[in-house]
Amino acid sequence: DGGITQSPKYLFRKEGQNVTLSCEQNLNHDAMYWYRQDPGQGLRLIYYSQIVNDFQKGDIAEGYSVSREKKESFPLTVTSAQKNPTAFYLCASKRTGTENTEAFFGQGTRLTVV
Amino acid sequence: GQQVMQIPQYQHVQEGEDFTTYCNSSTTLSNIQWYKQRPGGHPVFLIQLVKSGEVKKQKRLTFQFGEAKKNSSLHITATQTTDVGTYFCAGPGGAGSYQLTFGKGTKLSVIP
Numbered sequence: 157d158g159g160i161t162q163s164p165k166y167l168f169r170k171e172g173q174n175v176t177l178s179c180e181q182n183l184n185h186d187a188m189y190w191y192r193q194d195p196g197q198g199l200r201l202i203y204y205s206q207i208v209n210d211f212q213k214g215d216i217a218e219g220y221s222v223s224r225e226k227k228e229s230f231p232l233t234v235t236s237a238q239k240n241p242t243a244f245y246l247c248a249s250k251r252t253g254t255e256n257t258e259a260f261f262g263q264g265t266r267l268t269v270v
Numbered sequence: 271g272q273q274v275m276q277i278p279q280y281q282h283v284q285e286g287e288d289f290t291t292y293c294n295s296s297t298t299l300s301n302i303q304w305y306k307q308r309p310g311g312h313p314v315f316l317i318q319l320v321k322s323g324e325v326k327k328q329k330r331l332t333f334q335f336g337e338a339k340k341n342s343s344l345h346i347t348a349t350q351t352t353d354v355g356t357y358f359c360a361g362p363g364g365a366g367s368y369q370l371t372f373g374k375g376t377k378l379s380v381i382p
Contacts, residue, residue: 187368189370191372196279196374197374198276198358198372198373198374198375199313199358199372199375200372201369201370201371201372204368204369204370206368212369214369215371246312246313248313248370250368250370252368258303258315258318259303259305259313259315259360259370260315261312261313261314262312263311263312264312
């Protein structure tokens with residue numbers, strides 16, 4: 157089945173540790189996105205990538221890093237520089253070639269930093 | 271950058287009442303998309319509007335795109351408990367950009 161997979165669903169980490177969230181898609185989509193969701197804040201864009209080996213900062217990129225070495229994969233690292241990392245993280249992908257395409261989301265990873 | 275404002279943030283309705291959420295952009299949009307996120311779930315695409323003044327219907331849901339392509343609305347007629355969730359609008363970045371910016375969403379609660 158085609159889709160977008162995030163793992164793990166729940167993640168606990170100690171303060172000061174870096175943590176990497178996985179996002180894999182087999183939809184053959186060029187564009188991939190990472191969003192952070194906090195209560196009352198909607199979906200805020202962290203990073204996005206339109207093509208392999210290229211990515212752009214979104215609105216809240218500070219304290220995060222990404223890589224796009226393969227079309228299928230767009231991992232997000234939450235670094236110790238992120239002041240308030242506890243949140244729900246959503247990965248999405250969509251086709252390119254036209255702006256008018258829907259985004260498909262993964263199930264999300266809920267990160268708790270203690 | 272592009273900003274998409276959405277109101278209201280929360281809406282509580284009695285089952286059977288109507289519901290509307292509004293989305294406004296600071297710039298003209300080439301298209302606007304609507305998504306629904308059920309409690310505990312992830313956003314799921316509902317529809318995309320492209321043309322100025324466009325109106326689309328999905329059963330009890332009516333979506334409109336403003337004439338100036340800067341605002342949009344989602345109207346639900348006779349809400350049901352299955353409509354519970356958060357509704358988001360989303361707009362693209364500038365020309366040539368695949369950035370996708372979401373509004374803060376409207377959380378709908380339906381009282382049975």
